Amino acid sequence: MILSDKVLIIGGGVAGLTAAIELADSGVKTVLVERQHTVGGNALDLYKAFPTDDCFYCFEASRFRPGIRKCFYRSALLDHPNLELRTNTTVEAVAGSPGNFEVTLMVGPQYVDPMRCIMCGLCQKLSSAFVLISPQCQPQAVVYVPDQADDNVKEAVEKCPTKAINLEAQPTEEVIRASDIVVATGYHEMKPVGMEEYHYEELPDVVTQLELARMLDPNGETSGQLVRPSDGGPVKHVMMVQCVGSRDENYYPYCSKICCVFALKHADIIAQEREGVQVSVVYMDIRTYDRHERYYRKSRRAGVNFIRGRVQTVSKAKDGGLEVIVYDSLLDRYLKFRVDLFVLSTALEPSAESNEMAQMLGIRTSNGFVASLDPTSGDEVIVGDHVYACGTALGPAEVPESVTQARAVALKILQGRK
Amino acid sequence: MTETDGSERPPATLIEPIDMSTLDASFRREIQSMPDGDELSACFACTTCTAACPIANQWEYKPHQLIRMIILGMRDEVLSSKEIWECLTCFQCQERCPQKVRVTDIIFDCKNLAAEEGKIPDAIRNLARELLEKGQLYVITADWEREDLDLEPELPGLSTEEFKTILRNTRTGRIVGGE
Ligand SMILES: Cc1cc2nc3c(=O)[nH]c(=O)nc-3n(C[C@H](O)[C@H](O)[C@H](O)COP(=O)(O)OP(=O)(O)OC[C@H]3O[C@@H](n4cnc5c(N)ncnc54)[C@H](O)[C@@H]3O)c2cc1C
Ligand code: SF4
Ligand code: SF4
Ligand code: SF4
Ligand code: SF4
Numbered sequence: 092m093i094l095s096d097k098v099l100i101i102g103g104g105v106a107g108l109t110a111a112i113e114l115a116d117s118g119v120k121t122v123l124v125e126r127q128h129t130v131g132g133n134a135l136d137l138y139k140a141f142p143t144d145d146c147f148y149c150f151e152a153s154r155f156r157p158g159i160r161k162c163f164y165r166s167a168l169l170d171h172p173n174l175e176l177r178t179n180t181t182v183e184a185v186a187g188s189p190g191n192f193e194v195t196l197m198v199g200p201q202y203v204d205p206m207r208c209i210m211c212g213l214c215q216k217l218s219s220a221f222v223l224i225s226p227q228c229q230p231q232a233v234v235y236v237p238d239q240a241d242d243n244v245k246e247a248v249e250k251c252p253t254k255a256i257n258l259e260a261q262p263t264e265e266v267i268r269a270s271d272i273v274v275a276t277g278y279h280e281m282k283p284v285g286m287e288e289y290h291y292e293e294l295p296d297v298v299t300q301l302e303l304a305r306m307l308d309p310n311g312e313t314s315g316q317l318v319r320p321s322d323g324g325p326v327k328h329v330m331m332v333q334c335v336g337s338r339d340e341n342y343y344p345y346c347s348k349i350c351c352v353f354a355l356k357h358a359d360i361i362a363q364e365r366e367g368v369q370v371s372v373v374y375m376d377i378r379t380y381d382r383h384e385r386y387y388r389k390s391r392r393a394g395v396n397f398i399r400g401r402v403q404t405v406s407k408a409k410d411g412g413l414e415v416i417v418y419d420s421l422l423d424r425y426l427k428f429r430v431d432l433f434v435l436s437t438a439l440e441p442s443a444e445s446n447e448m449a450q451m452l453g454i455r456t457s458n459g460f461v462a463s464l465d466p467t468s469g470d471e472v473i474v475g476d477h478v479y480a481c482g483t484a485l486g487p488a489e490v491p492e493s494v495t496q497a498r499a500v501a502l503k504i505l506q507g508r509k
Numbered sequence: 510m511t512e513t514d515g516s517e518r519p520p521a522t523l524i525e526p527i528d529m530s531t532l533d534a535s536f537r538r539e540i541q542s543m544p545d546g547d548e549l550s551a552c553f554a555c556t557t558c559t560a561a562c563p564i565a566n567q568w569e570y571k572p573h574q575l576i577r578m579i580i581l582g583m584r585d586e587v588l589s590s591k592e593i594w595e596c597l598t599c600f601q602c603q604e605r606c607p608q609k610v611r612v613t614d615i616i617f618d619c620k621n622l623a624a625e626e627g628k629i630p631d632a633i634r635n636l637a638r639e640l641l642e643k644g645q646l647y648v649i650t651a652d653w654e655r656e657d658l659d660l661e662p663e664l665p666g667l668s669t670e671e672f673k674t675i676l677r678n679t680r681t682g683r684i685v686g687g688e
Pocket of ligand 2: 203207208209210211212213214215221232233250251252253254255256
C-alpha cells in the first residue's frame, strides 16, 4: 500500500468530512461521497451545539490551518488537490477485494455547477425550483429540484450571470478503485409516527427535537421565533418527553445517549433566550453523561420543570395548544398541563439503507448500526478488512466523539501505509 | 374529563388530574427568594433527603416530595401539611443533600409562611399561647431533683414578665396573641 492510495469515504457528515480532510491533508487521495446536495449531514440543522454552544461549523474547524480561522470546509472541500467531493451521489456496487475495491458510484445530475454559482439568488427569485438548502451548505451553491420546475426555470437559465445552470444534466456512473472504505453514513432521527400516546403527525404542535432546533435557529423558517405550528399562536409552555423510542423493546432497546443532553441544551436556550416561556421535561432518567451534567444543573437553575414519570395523554386544548396529562411518579399524582409545543426526544436510529450498505460491504451490524469487527479490541473503528467506520454510523454519538473516531480512522489507515 | 368536546372516549384516568393552572406557580419563586431557598431548584429528586430523614416513613409527603411540590407550585398543600410541623429540625436531610438544597431551612420557611396565614396546628398554637401567657413552657416546680442537686426550689431571679412583653411584640405574639 502506498501513501497516496485512494480512500473512499461514504457520507459527508461531520465524521466523514473530518476523515476526508485529515487523510487528504496527510497526502492520501480521497473521494468523499455524499448522497445529499450538501455536506454537513445532521449537524447542519442543530443550531447551537454542545459542548461549546457554538455553531457546529466553527468549533472543529480552526485548528492547524493557517490562514483559515473559521470553516475549513469552505475552501478545502472544493480546492484541496487530494480531495474529490461527489455530492448527490450514492454507492451502487462494491466489487474487487480488500485493499483493491472497485466501487461503482451513481453521480446524480449536476444541474447547478457549484464552481460557478455565486449564490446571487436571482434564480431563486424567479422560481421555487431553485433552493438554498442551508446558508452553510457546502458546496456553496443553490440546488435545482426538478419536481418543482415551473415556466420560469428557462428564464433563470438565461439570466444566471455565471451560466451555472444546466437543466439537461444527466446522472452518470463512475467506477473508482479504492484501497480502503470508510463508512460515515451517520444516523437518522426517529419519527415517532404511530406511537399512540404522542399523536405525532396528527397534532401539528407535537414535534421532534430536530424540528425544534429548526424553530430555534435564526436561519430557520420561523427566524428563531417560537410559535405554535398549528395556528402560529405564541408559545408560552414547551414540554419535552425523553426516551421516545429509545430504551423501548418495541422500538430501539438502546439508550440513544445524547438525547438528554440536546434536550437540555434546547431547554436552556429557551429558558434563557426566550422571555416568559416555561419549559417542562418529562423523563424517566436524565442521563447527561460525564461533563454534560452541567446542562442539567444549569437548566434546573434556570427554572426548567423536571417531572419524573410518563405521559398519559396528549390532546388538543379548546383554546389552541395542547392538554397533556402526565403521571408524576415522584408524587404519585396525575398532573394536567396546558402546553403549546410538545417536543419528543426520539431515538437516533441507523440512517436509511444502512442495512443495504452493510450487506454490500460485507460488514456486521448491531442494532442496525455498523458493528466493530472486534468490540473487545479497542479498535472500534475497524469494521472489516480495509473497511472502517466513524461517527454515528457506529451508534449514537456527539460531534466531538464522531470527530475523534474520524481521526482514529485516518490514523489507522496511515499506519498501514508507507 | 380529558375530552371536553362532549363525546366518544371514556376518561383516561378515573382520578381527576391536578390541573396545573390552578396551582401557584409563583410559590417556587417565593421560597427561592428567602435567604435559605436559593438552591431550591437545584433539587434533582434523588431522594437522599428522604432516605436520611428519621421520621419520614410516617409521612404522607416525604421531604423530597415536599420539595417537588414547592417547585410545582402546590402552595396550599404544602402549607397545610402536617409534615412541615412534624419535622424534627434535625438537619439530616440538609447535611446530606448532594445539591446543597437547604431542605430543613426550606421546611422552616414553609412553617413561617403557614403561620402567617394562620395555618398552625392546634397543639403548636396552644404551646405558643402558653408561652405568651406564662412566659415559659416548663414551669419549674420545687421537686426532688433540684433538692438532690442542692439547688433552691425556685429559680433565682427568674422574671417571665419581661420575656412576655418581648414575646407579645414578636411575630408569635402577633399571630396567636390576639385571641
Ligand atoms: C436534536 C439533535 C441535537 C444534537 N445536538 C448536538 C450538539 O449540540 N452537539 C453535538 O456534539 N452533537 C449533537 N447532536 C449529534 C450530532 O448530530 C451528531 O453527532 C453528528 O451530526 C454526527 O455526524 P455524522 O457524520 O456521524 O453523521 P450525520 O450527520 O448523520 O452524517 C451522515 C452523512 O452521510 C450521508 N449518507 C448517509 N447514507 C449515505 C449513503 N448511503 N451514501 C452517501 N451518503 C450517505 C448523509 O446524507 C449525511 O450527510 C445532536 C443530534 C440531534 C438529533
Ligand atoms: S442565478 Fe446562477 S449564480 Fe445566481 S444563485 Fe442561481 S445558479 Fe447561482
Ligand atoms: S439519552 Fe436520555 S432521553 Fe436519550 S435514550 Fe438515554 S435516557 Fe433516554
Ligand atoms: S437530597 Fe436534595 S437533591 Fe436530593 S431530593 Fe432531597 S432536596 Fe432534592
Ligand atoms: S430536618 Fe426534618 S425533614 Fe430533615 S431529616 Fe430531619 S426530620 Fe426529616
